[in-house]
Amino acid sequence: MSQTLKCISPIDGSVFAERETLSREDAFAAAERARAAQAAWAARPLQERIDLVMAGVAKVGEMNDEIVPELAHMMGRPVRFGGEFGGFNERASHMAEIAKEALADIEVGEDETFKRYIKRIPQGVVFVVAPWNYPYMTAINTVAPALIAGNTVVLKHATQTLLVGERMAEAFHAAGVPADVFQNVFLDHDTTSELIAAKAFDFVNFTGSVGGGQAMERAAAGTFTGVGTELGGKDPGYVMEDADIDAAVDTLIDGAMFNSGQCCCGIERIYVHESVYDAFLAKALEIVKGYKLGNPMDPETSIGPMANVRFAKEVREQIAEALQMGAVAQIETFAEDDGGAYLTPQILTNVTHDMRVMRDESFGPVVGIMKVSSDEEAIKLMNDSEFGLTASLWTSDVDRAQRIGDQIETGTVFMNRADYLDPGLCWTGCKNTGRGGGLSVIGYHNLTRPKSYHLKKVTG
Structure with a gap:
């Protein structure tokens, strides 16, 4: 049974936006579509994926005049500061610029007998749970490199910034990223946990509270699904x-x-x-x-x-x-x-x-x-x-x-x-701030898995 998510505007306490959560069946269907679309997306040339992602980023920029007052209504940031597109674009652009080198094969050695190297393989389906405080910049930290690396992405945004995921999905789809490759979803906590526990995702990236991060890890326990977290700070x-x-x-x-x-x-x-x-x-x-x-x-x-x-x-x-x-x-x-x-x-x-x-x-x-x-x-x-x-x-x-x-x-x-x-440095923490690392070359390493090739040549 679906629930209604309501964004209460801090300006005056009114309901600014509301959306129905997906049913359990629809949520699992969305994850299955993401998985079905992943191989074809990963098979596209790297430069094509980069170009599509950056076109999506540019489309978000075209929406900025609407986004800035929308953010003010949803989470209270003054319009005088102009939104988040500068950082949003900077982070995505850097990850696009380093993608070829970061995702390149690691050559270990080749001679007349052996060829050895390590490839970076997409994790598969990446689940991004983004926070409300910098809703565009925190989301793009993972969305851009995940898509560029050949993963499909399912994005769940905070209720306080309910419309951000819709905006991003609309922009990326308009730029040519297939609908099943990048999906925005509205989920309740129980369905989110069920999806993770059922191995619907191959990697989970969560930014939020310590309690939220613990819930993600508990849901993933025993599944061997990677979980990256950025939690509290002082x-x-x-x-x-x-x-x-x-x-x-x-x-x-x-x-x-x-x-x-x-x-x-x-x-x-x-x-x-x-x-x-x-x-x-x-x-x-x-x-x-x-x-x-x-x-x-x-x-x-x-x-x-x-x-x-x-x-x-x-x-x-x-x-x-x-x-x-x-x-x-x-x-x-x-x-x-x-x-x-x-x-x-x-x-x-x-x-x-x-x-x-x-x-x-x-x-x-x-x-x-x-x-x-x-x-x-x-x-x-x-x-x-x-x-x-x-x-x-x-x-x-x-x-x-x-x-x-x-x-x-x-x-x-x-x-x-x-x-x-x-974005050139690894964004990471320790202690109760969580574990993992976003952006930089290390961000790509976390969104892919290593696959080793040890090829013995047939000689006369």
């Missing part, structure tokens, strides 16, 4: 005494507050050397006090509502608990804060790791700032987390950043930047 920034303070403040505070703090690799805690702490804090407060909280459809709005009232509730609870434990709220409540999805961006000082706001994922516009006296203290605090996605180091000394980076339990080390996904 990304730290560390500002050293030799840092460019203006640049550090601008980047780290933007990394903490942009998209209302709803970024996978957003900055959630900042450690500042005691010698520059006061200067850093003063500049940070000036920036945040200058934000305009409001309706994301207003071009003057610089910070919109959180995507859902329940997300804002969790952030408010973390802040309230921290204040009860001695933290200091540096930002007075904005007039536009309605106690619901519209939430005052907050900087907390006098925080400790006894507080949830410094341990649990907040995924909202709040950041705690702590004073430290040494690299050793900062490293210990940065590693005091169950998550490990990115860490941002601010210093003029590359060697120092590398030494510190080697000691941080994280997937990516940034120096003098933050909150950016470089």
Whole structure:
């Protein structure tokens, strides 16, 4: 029996879109169509697949004037920021550019007796479960390389961004990608688990909560289906005494507050050397006090509502608990804060790791700032987390950043930047952030399997 999925707009709490989930039978039929279409798709020349995927990407770009306000309605990002097409196109383009080399046979050796090599073979049917916070960019991370590598793709998007998968499927189909090669589906949790448990997919890529990732792994248990996950984060920034303070403040505070703090690799805690702490804090407060909280459809709005009232509730609870434990709220409540999805961006000082706001994922516009006296203290605090996605180091000394980076339990080390996904680097995490790797050459390795050839020649 189908269910109705409803996207509740954070702008005013109204139902912005709704769709019926597929029945169990229709869901399995969709997966079977994807499997039936895969061999013919993989048999197409690599350049043809690349061209079709990039044509689909371009079609998404042509929809941008409609997509930007649609995103504002669905998840609250202000229209002034123009959507996600820049990053969407950058990631797909990079994966297209490196595809020939990344998917090339690995030549092991050939002589008059043997020819040996390793091929990269498509996994088959790739299931992509994408999140709402950057719904286009997170989806294309896997959709583009999966299709280019010769897989068929079934995409399930978050209810909060219900229309994104439809947009992508429409664009790719208009560009010539066959309907069964790239499908957007609406599924309930039980049907999703049944499909995975029944080996309907050959690889599952999930971006979302730790609990969601655990559900994916439980569904796949015993099937030997590969599962790649990017889950929670609590990304730290560390500002050293030799840092460019203006640049550090601008980047780290933007990394903490942009998209209302709803970024996978957003900055959630900042450690500042005691010698520059006061200067850093003063500049940070000036920036945040200058934000305009409001309706994301207003071009003057610089910070919109959180995507859902329940997300804002969790952030408010973390802040309230921290204040009860001695933290200091540096930002007075904005007039536009309605106690619901519209939430005052907050900087907390006098925080400790006894507080949830410094341990649990907040995924909202709040950041705690702590004073430290040494690299050793900062490293210990940065590693005091169950998550490990990115860490941002601010210093003029590359060697120092590398030494510190080697000691941080994280997937990516940034120096003098933050909150950016470089498609040339593997996007990966450790600890409860999950396992696997997207983009880069390694992204292609995860979306294919190695197949070895050991060919003995017949000689006279």
